[in-house]
Amino acid sequence: MTLQEMKERKQELGYSNEQLAERSGLPLSTVQKIMGGITKSPRRSTIEALEKVLSPDRSRVSAPDQFVRASVPGPRYTSAEKKHSQTRESSGSYGTAERKDDSYTIEDLYNLPEGVRAELIDGKIYYMSSPNITHQLILSLFHNSVWQYIKENKGTCIPVSAPMDVQLDEDDRTLVQPDFLIVCDKKKVVNGRIFGAPDFVMEVLSPTTRGKDLTLKTWKYLNAGVREYWIIDPDKQQVLVYNFEDDSFPHIYGFDADIPVSIYNGDLRIDMDVLKGEINFLMR
Numbered sequence: 001m002t003l004q005e006m007k008e009r010k011q012e013l014g015y016s017n018e019q020l021a022e023r024s025g026l027p028l029s030t031v032q033k034i035m036g037g038i039t040k041s042p043r044r045s046t047i048e049a050l051e052k053v054l055s056p057d058r059s060r061v062s063a064p065d066q067f068v069r070a071s072v073p074g075p076r077y078t079s080a081e082k083k084h085s086q087t088r089e090s091s092g093s094y095g096t097a098e099r100k101d102d103s104y105t106i107e108d109l110y111n112l113p114e115g116v117r118a119e120l121i122d123g124k125i126y127y128m129s130s131p132n133i134t135h136q137l138i139l140s141l142f143h144n145s146v147w148q149y150i151k152e153n154k155g156t157c158i159p160v161s162a163p164m165d166v167q168l169d170e171d172d173r174t175l176v177q178p179d180f181l182i183v184c185d186k187k188k189v190v191n192g193r194i195f196g197a198p199d200f201v202m203e204v205l206s207p208t209t210r211g212k213d214l215t216l217k218t219w220k221y222l223n224a225g226v227r228e229y230w231i232i233d234p235d236k237q238q239v240l241v242y243n244f245e246d247d248s249f250p251h252i253y254g255f256d257a258d259i260p261v262s263i264y265n266g267d268l269r270i271d272m273d274v275l276k277g278e279i280n281f282l283m284r
Contacts, residue, residue, distance in 0.1 A: 006035075009054040010054060105173060119177055126209075128209060129206060141272075141274060143180065164177060176217065178198070197226045199228070204234065205235070221242075222244050227243075229242040230259075239252070253272070258270070258273070
């Protein structure tokens with residue numbers, strides 16, 4: 001079997017890395033590196049051990065596993081996740097039937113059905129809806145304004161709009177996708193994702209992300225080392241700005257404001273009034 005076939009078979013059987021390590025007799029760290037794509041050329045003996053477990057001619061699930069899956073309830077979902085639960089269940093358990101809600105890893109996130117948008121925070125999966133046109137217009141304003149400023153000033157920071165995976169805590173229990181970010185340390189760009197805290201993060205509130213963005217992610221960004229965090233509320237037409245580099249309270253701006261970006265000492269300003277007319281039209 002090829003490595004890709006093994007990954008697909010592992011997903012089909014619903015094995016976690018821990019279960020695969022136990023059944024194959026391999027160290028958990030070895031299995032994690034292989035299934036995570038870190039080890040590209042495993043030893044032949046390692047491949048053979050995995051094939052004994054994952055070979056298609058073996059029984060799909062042993063009797064004990066069938067009993068466990070029938071008797072243990074599946075993961076609980078928040079109201080924002082319920083609409084995706086049927087899709088997820090019909091695509092296999094992805095090794096989560098015996099798991100607690102806060103024990104998922106990045107691998108579990110990547111094993112979700114294609115097209116399902118989700119983030120992983122402290123081992124818990126949070127589902128997200130697709131962005132609407134107002135959301136996208138705001139992102140366009142940000143990206144264009146920041147990119148133009150960096151280009152004119154010959155800067156080295158990188159502005160990125162979603163989707164971009166951010167391994168915020170540099171572990172396998174948190175992976176977020178901010179709506180917009182600026183990263184100035186290019187060493188943090190690893191294998192097409194951000195490894196560590198960006199310098200600037202912006203989120204646009206939506207019904208499925210409001211609570212998470214206002215509370216949980218604010219705390220996560222602060223503790224990870226993000227320097228500045230903006231939260232844009234299209235419904236209230238407000239912008240909440242946190243400058244984590246000082247101890248002042250967050251500033252609240254309206255959509256008619258010309259807002260300074262603190263990581264650039266206010267030399268870069270975002271004119272929210274530029275989009276006010278378009279956003280009002282779209283939201284009527």
